Amino acid sequence: MNTIANIPATENESWGYWGTMQEEAPAAWAIALPAIAMVTGTELDAARAFLDSRHGRHFADEVRNHLLKGKPLADAINAAIAEWMGWTIGRQTSKQYGIPRGLPYLTGFVIHCGIIEETAE
Numbered sequence: 001m002n003t004i005a006n007i008p009a010t011e012n013e014s015w016g017y018w019g020t021m022q023e024e025a026p027a028a029w030a031i032a033l034p035a036i037a038m039v040t041g042t043e044l045d046a047a048r049a050f051l052d053s054r055h056g057r058h059f060a061d062e063v064r065n066h067l068l069k070g071k072p073l074a075d076a077i078n079a080a081i082a083e084w085m086g087w088t089i090g091r092q093t094s095k096q097y098g099i100p101r102g103l104p105y106l107t108g109f110v111i112h113c114g115i116i117e118e119t120a121e
Helices: 016-040 044-052 054-068 073-086 091-097 105-120
Strands: none
Touching: 016 044, 016 054, 016 073, 016 105, 044 054, 044 105, 054 073, 054 105, 073 105, 091 105
C-alpha cells in the first residue's frame, strides 16, 4: 500500500508539473501524484514519470486554469483529473504514441510515460 511517506520526489523541478505549478508545487505534487496513481490504477513511479513529462506540464496548465476560476488547490487538481479521465485516446494519438484507442487520456499517458521511463533505464 502506498502512503504519503513514500511518494517519489520530482526529477524535473524546472519543467513538467512541478515547474509549471511554481510556488504551489510542493503541495500540488503531494495531492496530484497519489490521486493520479489511484485513479489510473498505476504505480506511483509511473504517475511521477507522467508529471515530470511534457504531458505533466499540460496537466498542470489545466490545474492552473481551475485555480484561476477560484477553486482551491485540491479541487482544481481533482477537476483536472476528472477532465483528463473524461477524454479518450483517439485514432491519431493512438497511432502517434501507441496508446490503445478509447483508453482514458490520463490513464493512457501515465502508462505511456511509465513505459518510456522503464525502457530508457
